[in-house]
Amino acid sequence: MSLQNPVFIPGPTNIPEALRKACDMPTIDHRSSVFPQILQPALAGVKRVLKTEAGEAIVFPGTGTGGWEAAISNTLSPGDKVLAANFGMFSAKWIDMCRRHGLEVQVVEAPWGAALPVATFAEILAADTGHEIRAVLATHNETATGVRSDIAGLRAAMNAADHPALLFVDGVSSIASMDFRMDEWGIDVAITGSQKGFMLPAGLAIVAVSRKAVAAMERATLPRFYFDFRDMLAMNPASGYPYTPVVGLLNGLKASIEMLEAEGLDAVFARHAHIADGVRVAVGAWGLRFCAIAPDARSDTVTAIVLPDGIDGNAFVAHAETRYGTSFGAGLGAVAGKVFRIGHLGQLSETQALAGIATAEMVLADLGVDIALGSGVAAAQGVYRSAVKGHGSARAAA
Numbered sequence: 390m391s392l393q394n395p396v397f398i399p400g401p402t403n404i405p406e407a408l409r410k411a412c413d414m415p416t417i418d419h420r421s422s423v424f425p426q427i428l429q430p431a432l433a434g435v436k437r438v439l440k441t442e443a444g445e446a447i448v449f450p451g452t453g454t455g456g457w458e459a460a461i462s463n464t465l466s467p468g469d470k471v472l473a474a475n476f477g478m479f480s481a482k483w484i485d486m487c488r489r490h491g492l493e494v495q496v497v498e499a500p501w502g503a504a505l506p507v508a509t510f511a512e513i514l515a516a517d518t519g520h521e522i523r524a525v526l527a528t529h530n531e532t533a534t535g536v537r538s539d540i541a542g543l544r545a546a547m548n549a550a551d552h553p554a555l556l557f558v559d560g561v562s563s564i565a566s567m568d569f570r571m572d573e574w575g576i577d578v579a580i581t582g583s584q585k586g587f588m589l590p591a592g593l594a595i596v597a598v599s600r601k602a603v604a605a606m607e608r609a610t611l612p613r614f615y616f617d618f619r620d621m622l623a624m625n626p627a628s629g630y631p632y633t634p635v636v637g638l639l640n641g642l643k644a645s646i647e648m649l650e651a652e653g654l655d656a657v658f659a660r661h662a663h664i665a666d667g668v669r670v671a672v673g674a675w676g677l678r679f680c681a682i683a684p685d686a687r688s689d690t691v692t693a694i695v696l697p698d699g700i701d702g703n704a705f706v707a708h709a710e711t712r713y714g715t716s717f718g719a720g721l722g723a724v725a726g727k728v729f730r731i732g733h734l735g736q737l738s739e740t741q742a743l744a745g746i747a748t749a750e751m752v753l754a755d756l757g758v759d760i761a762l763g764s765g766v767a768a769a770q771g772v773y774r775s776a777v778k779g780h781g782s783a784r785a786a787a
C-alpha cells in the first residue's frame with residue numbers, strides 16, 4: 390500500500406493529523422496532576438458520544454474484542470445462557486468467545502447479509518418466561534456484511550416481553566460515525582475500539598456500562614482481572630488506574646471527541662450517511678449487488694459489494710493494493726472471496742470517497758468486470774454535489 394493514499398478498509402480508519410499529534414506525547418506520570426486532565430475529559434466525552442448519562446464509561450488498553458470479553462466476563466457466570474445471532478463474522482466471533490467462556494449460547498442462524506432477526510429474538514424472549522436468558526448480544530453494525538441492525542427495535546421487543554436480560558451491543562463500527570443511543574436503547578454494555586469511529590490507532594477498548602450491568606457485576610463469577618470493571622469504577626473517579634494507562638491514546642481520545650463535537654455529532658452522522666449514499670449509487674451504477682439484503686439495512690460506515698461469479702474478492706483486494714497502493718476490505722468468513730468492502734467510517738470526506746470509488750472502478754475493469762469506467766464516479770458526484778441532508782430521525786432510529 391502507499392502511505393499517501395487513504396485506506397478504504399472498515400477499520401483501522403484514516404487518522405487525522407491532529408489526532409496523530411495528540412497521541413504523540415512525552416512520558417506522562419500517570420500519578421501526576423497531568424493525567425486527570427486527560428482521563429476525565431476522555432471518559433466524559435465517551436459518555437456524550439455514546440449518549441449515556443446514567444452509565445459509566447470505562448476505557449481499557451485493548452481493542453473491540455477486549456470490550457466483548459469485558460462485557461461478558463464482568464456480568465455473567467459459567468453456564469449462563471445468552472441469546473445471539475450468527476449473521477456475520479463479528480457476531481460469529483462473539484458467539485465463539487461466549488462458548489470459550491463456558492456460556493450456553495442460544496444461536497439464531499441468519500443469512501449473512503440479513504439484519505439481526507429482531508422478530509425471532511422477540512419470540513424467543515417472549516417464550517422464555519423463566520428468564521433463563523441472562524443477556525442478549527447484538528452487533529449494531531456488522532462490518533463483514535455492511536449491515537446495520539435495529540437496536541431500538543430490539544429494545545422494544547425486550548420490553549414487550551418484559552424480559553430482564555442484559556443487552557450488550559457491539560458498536561465497534563458504528564459508534565462515533567452513526568447515531569448510537571445507549572440510554573434511550575436501554576443498552577447495558579456498549580462496546581467500541583479506538584481505531585474505528587474515533588479515528589485513532591488501535592489500542593483502546595472503549596465501553597460504557599449501565600447501572601444494571603454494574604449490579605450484575607457483583608454477582609458474576611466468570612474470572613476476570615485485567616478487564617475487571619470493579620477496579621476501574623473504584624479508581625477512575627480519582628483518576629486512578631489499576632495498571633499503566635495508555636496515556637497517549639487516551640489523550641488522542643480526548644482530542645478525537647473534541648474534533649467530533651466541533652463538527653457536531655449530528656453533522657458527523659449526516660456526513661457518513663451522505664458519503665455512504667454516494668458509494669451506494671456508485672455500486673448501483675456498476676450493476677453490482679450489495680451483500681446487505683434489505684436496502685434500509687445498508688450501513689453508513691461500510692459497504693460490502695458482491696462480485697460477479699468468477700471474480701474473486703481476494704484478487705480484487707490484492708490487485709488494488711499492488712497496482713494502485715490502495716487498501717479495500719476483503720470478504721470474511723462465509724463471504725470470503727465473494728465480496729469486497731469499501732470502508733467509509735471515521736475520518737473521510739467526499740473527495741476521499743471519490744478517490745476510493747474511482748480506484749475500485751479501475752480494479753473492477755482490470756479484473757474484467759463489465760462496467761463503464763466513470764459510471765460509479767459520476768453517480769457519486771451527483772450525490773456529492775447535492776447538499777448534505779439533515780440527519781433524519783427515521784434513519785437515526787434504526
Ligand SMILES: *Cc1c(COP(=O)(O)O)cnc(C)c1O
Pocket residue numbers: 400452453454455479528530531532559560561562582591
Ligand atoms: C472491528 C470490529 C470488531 C473487532 O474489534 P478489534 O478492535 O479488531 O478487536 C468487533 N466488532 C465489529 C463490528 C468490528 O467492526
